[in-house]
Amino acid sequence: MKRDSRLSSVLHALLHMAGQDRPMTSDELAACMRTNPVVVRRTMGLLRQAGLVSSERGHSGGWRIKADLAAVTLRQLHEALGEPTVFAIGNRHETPDCLVEQSVNAVLDEAFAQAEALLLERFASVTLADLSAEFTRRFKEIKAPER
Amino acid sequence: MKRDSRLSSVLHALLHMAGQDRPMTSDELAACMRTNPVVVRRTMGLLRQAGLVSSERGHSGGWRIKADLAAVTLRQLHEALGEPTVFAIGNRHETPDCLVEQSVNAVLDEAFAQAEALLLERFASVTLADLSAEFTRRFKEIKAPER
DNA sequence: AAAAACGTAATAAGGTAAGTTGCATGAAGA
């Protein structure tokens, strides 16, 4: 199954943008992420709708982070992307007539709901600032390994 | 996104089989699940490889549950199906060069790993017997509602 | 005016689960 990698993509993009003072263009971000600038616009457009980034057209235009890095959680980004389906596994029929299947669905749904709740809770606990710190930590580790 | 519904399917099938003394044919199961008998054979074949069901050919052949209902967990079934990918969301690149992307991946992977662990733990805690009991409960509730 | 950038719609490409067809094989019953 083809997995939705937009959350991963926008995080990558936002962290690169965070290190810049000037706006970054869709072409620059696309080059970073090995994708197409139109895909970048489409995805970043969703973040703009959520008020997390802004875009400017014309010369020296591009994308800018609008929010405080410490105030943006992965969960907000997930929501900005339209809360895409989390699981690649699911029930065969959503509202079956068969009582057996209803029972199966109920039990599976409960398990999936718990796992999704945990995932979203984890997402809510991580901010862009945290990610940035994680990057800094890794960067230092590479420059001064085996301390 | 197209979701893998085989776990849901086999649970449905197994519960129907559990209520029967005779083997059930792929055609019968396919009719229950509104699918194709070949799909049933493909999926049930995986359970047979795991030793959970047996199949017999020819007249009065079909599928039978080999194991004790109380001894088979959803997790075992998930494993029998080849442990299909749980999440519909994932990293853009699995082993990126970019240190930023590595950091993003690491944090996301951690969250996904926790959620998957919880899901599998839930799966491990539910047996076919539990599902059967859930069905019985629902069945009684319908026959004697608002007690 | 030209160049650089985003905005958006429409379409193609690529991958995966599920569905379908066809034929071989084996077991039971007439």
Place this chain on the structure above:
DNA sequence: TCTTCATGCAACTTACCTTATTACGTTTTT
């Protein structure tokens, strides 16, 4: 033994979804 009913299996098709691409319009700066 012959027919029927069942699984086994391979090959192919269909459906759907994400991502990529193409094309054109619009806005802003130089």
